[in-house]
Amino acid sequence: MGGINATVGSLLGFLHEGPQSGWDLMVTAQERIGDFWSLTRSQVYRELASMATAGLITTDSTGPRDRRAYRLTDAGRSAFAQWLSQPPGEEQIRYPLLLTLAFARHLPPEQLTAFLASHRALHQSRWEAYRAQEQRARAAGAGDVDLVTLDFGLRYERAVLDWFDGLTGTFATGSHPTTTGPDDRGGNRP
Secondary structure, three states: OOOOOHHHHHHHHHHOOOOEEHHHHHHHHHHHHOOOOOOOHHHHHHHHHHHHHOOOEEEEEEOHHHOEEEEEOHHHHHHHHHHHOOOOOOOOOOOHHHHHHOOHHHOOHHHHHHHHHHHHHHHHHHHHHHHHHHHHHHHOOOOHHHHHHHHHHHHHHHHHHHHHHHOOOOOOHHHOOOOOOEOOOOOEOO
């Protein structure tokens, strides 16, 4: 198998921690990388099948609830090491609220305020969940190197919350026109 994709790389990384079923891998992925990298159940099971065919993993016999545990092979360890040593690609922000805000002047102020409040509450909740996760991890003996992605999540959520708090007055009713660009007479609005 030539270069592997990020889904395969992630699954191989999780399997370094020991055998896991497809279900367990989904749960692990959701807990560990779900807030910044999405994996669907169909992706996971499709990739597990191709990983087994390529010899990157082996499977145990079916266990409870027809779950099969997957184990990392030496070829899987090697493929993971090669994947991990490649420079990561650039990030791309896909944040639906920012897309909506790009056209905010076309929304009624009450609706925009509701959108902002809802998203701020979501980020506050995430920040609190990350703090609790960090406290549990540290109590279990995790060090800074073990928590680097969690630290990013905490700092990201704090920055987003600060950004929300800085929006006060930006979308005030008086500065919130309902149209932009050329007016009905073909001229530009002031």
